[in-house]
């Protein structure tokens with residue numbers, strides 16, 4: 534298990550790895566050599582037992598996004614969370630299958 | 643296979659709900675979101691580095707920009723987030739960040755204050771981000787047909803204009819579906 538695989542192989546995660554809709558999930562069970570989480574880190578880990586977007590996490594913790602992201606960097610580096618980047622979107626490449634799924638989902642609401 | 647009980651993280655996408663202050667952005671987010679609209683704060687001192695119209699704001703360390711957002715679970719593997727963009731002109735530097743990776747945008751328009759959404763239209767046009775215009779008829783009243791609003795905003799023919807009521811779930815859903823139809827049509831052409 535390579536804990537940093539999700540950050541493109543870099544060993545030091547950066548703020549750029551976390552967008553508002555990057556989903557974070559606590560690693561369960563935590564890696565054996567992981568440092569003991571600080572109280573505020575433990576609060577984050579409890580919240581993301583199930584996958585949660587960075588924006589949701591910040592709102593639930595009532596903390597600015599920038600503060601949460603700094604803590605997430607440390608947690609990612611410690612191997613205590615995994616981070617999944619959002620679906621890549623650009624104006625050039627548009628994913629018809631994805632768009633159709635979103636449309637169908639909205640139609641079912 | 644450690645942690646097999648943890649559900650896999652879903653793929654995520656976002657759509658912006660834009661327009662001037664008070665046009666009904668948060669109302670629309672709330673009417674379609676499966677959660678109460680959540681509010682998160684970004685501190686200006688971090689988010690606004692290098693932005694000229696923030697000159698003088700450095701002192702006000704506590705100043706934050708509130709972002710309201712909602713969530714729609716499309717299926718087990720895909721979640722859509724809706725972000726209301728901060729309406730006040732002085733927070734518009736944040737729009738650049740928010741726009742990165744967005745599928746597209748809804749620009750809400752309030753017929754009582756036609757000026758309030760010009761700048762939002764301009765923002766998305768300049769960046770080539772696909773958008774639809776939702777005309778939020780306050781109290782569900784629509785005194786002007788969609789074509790008049792297209793003219794007033796000088797919109798190209800391919801930008802859909804949808805009359806809506808931001809408080810109504812079905813109506814807000816229709817605006818989002820109009821955006822998806824636009825995105826699907828242009829993806830199918832390319």
Ligand SMILES: Nc1nc2c(ncn2[C@@H]2O[C@H](COP(=O)(O)OP(=O)(O)O)[C@@H](O)[C@H]2O)c(=O)[nH]1
Pocket residue numbers: 661662663664665666667668669670726729778779780781782807808809
């Ligand atoms: N009567 C009426 N009030 C509305 C409607 N849409 C929004 N509002 C109200 O207008 C105010 C501004 O709406 P809000 O969604 O907060 O605007 P935002 O600044 O664009 O997010 C709020 O008090 C809403 O409750 C509408 O269609 N009819």
